[in-house]
Amino acid sequence: MNLPVQTEGLTKRYGGLTAVQDLHLTVRAGEVYGFLGPNGAGKTTTLRMLLGLVRPTAGTVRLLGRPPGAGRLTGVGALIEGPAFYPYLSGRDNLRVLARYAGVGADRVALVLDLVDLTDRAGDRYAGYSLGMKQRLGVAAALLKDPRLLILDEPTNGLDPAGMADMRTLIRRLGAGGCTVLVSSHLLGEVEQICDRVGVISRGRLIAEGTVAELRGTAGLRVLADPLDEAAARTRALVGDDRVRVVDGGLELAVAPERAAWLNAELVSAGLAVRELRPRERDLEQVFFDLIEKGTADVA
């Protein structure tokens, strides 16, 4: 089966600077894939290589199963590093010009303007658009070809909270409709809300890949009980020494949250006062920083 995005050993060097290093990226059909990384990690360079704007120093790229060459972007829509249009044309006329390049009918222009809620201002000159309107026009341009693969680089940049929510809804809807979406972002909450899988890039290397749940790792339990020392000793006896840590005046347990009721009963029957017992999930932000830190240490 052809994968929508597949890179092997993708590398880009600018003189002595390696922007992307030996990147093996795989995006599966129909998924919303989050490409996560701090500024300067190599996200945009990678996306530019996918689209043929930047030539790789080494490695290969296949989009929708096609190697580089004529017609490789058929069925692919993209918004890369912010919107860019002709300021003297209206939003609608910009899309009409792009529709000519894309070889799609003018009916698509009205449709995509409606999709991004820009129909009312489509006749205004692009130069007068707000940042959010420009961003929405950029997404409209990416949708012109009714793509099977959509590549979006920081699509919510410049949008207000309502616009961001609309954009997330649109991306989820596209994903649900069978469109494969590769979305880069440095906004963890955004990625968490819309992505099926996530790849984390740091210093040009893909340092982790998986679902959000996989990246978070095994869930556990947090327990607040008095007295703490006795609660810790009892818990260690119950679940094992290596599964219990004392953190911030409480216990963090590496056990399945489903065992909460059993644990509560055991601690209460031992005469301990259990004040709080709740599932503990690693915050994605913490996961992200841990990964970046680890990636940086590995490179160093």
Add this chain to the structure above:
Amino acid sequence: MSRSFRAETIKLVRRPASWLLLAITLALALIFTYLFPYASIAGGTDGPNNDRTLPMLLPDQLVGNSLGGLPVFLGSIVLILGVLTVGGEYGWATWKTVLTQGPSRLEVYAGKLLALTAAALAVVLAVFAVGAVASVLIAVAESQPVRWPGPGDLLVGIGAGWLIATMWAMLGAVLAVALRAVALPVGLGLVWMLAVQNLLAAIAAPLLDWVAQAQKGLPGPNAGSLVAALGAPGDTPGVAATVGGGQAAVVVAAYLIAFAVVGAVLLRRRDIG
């Protein structure tokens, strides 16, 4: 490529700067070719480099008069148009927007060059049209007979003008690709056309024989030779019969092709930032 050509034509036609450049071109052609010389003749004044007589402003001199500005001044404006057409994509960062719609770089570039070629023809035709109207008005005002050049002369003149204007447009395009900008290519292009070419011709060539010989291979002197062979007034800057008309046409065509090819190679090889 026809898609790209249509898209580029829309952009060129809808861009206010294109019309501004055309208006400047026509105003310059009208003022320096007809208005000032006619005012001088009518007022009986004289000055340096002004040996034009009334017969030189009449309709039968339309071809030479329309071509006279192309080696330098009108050529400079067409060069700016070439820079804007290609360099604008760098200035607005719209290369990525266009290329992610699917066309290849060469397809887009070819569309731009074709649109520039069409624009160069439009400019030359407009200059001829304005010149025709101006020369008829002068003829009527001076009670002179209205005689037109033969159709063959007109076609050759328009063809030569188109060739020269397209070459300058291609120079603008290749400068824009090479420097990936608008301002610097315009600046360098104008310095070359308005300053360096004139300095070479007026100062260096008379002093050094090898410069005089080298000039015979440069685009400006060949454009000047081509229009001189077709009757452009010799007192117009850049107009001089340095080489024969046939050779000049070949050299100008060679530059046109070279500029187009070099631009295409550079655009194809480089990353789009």
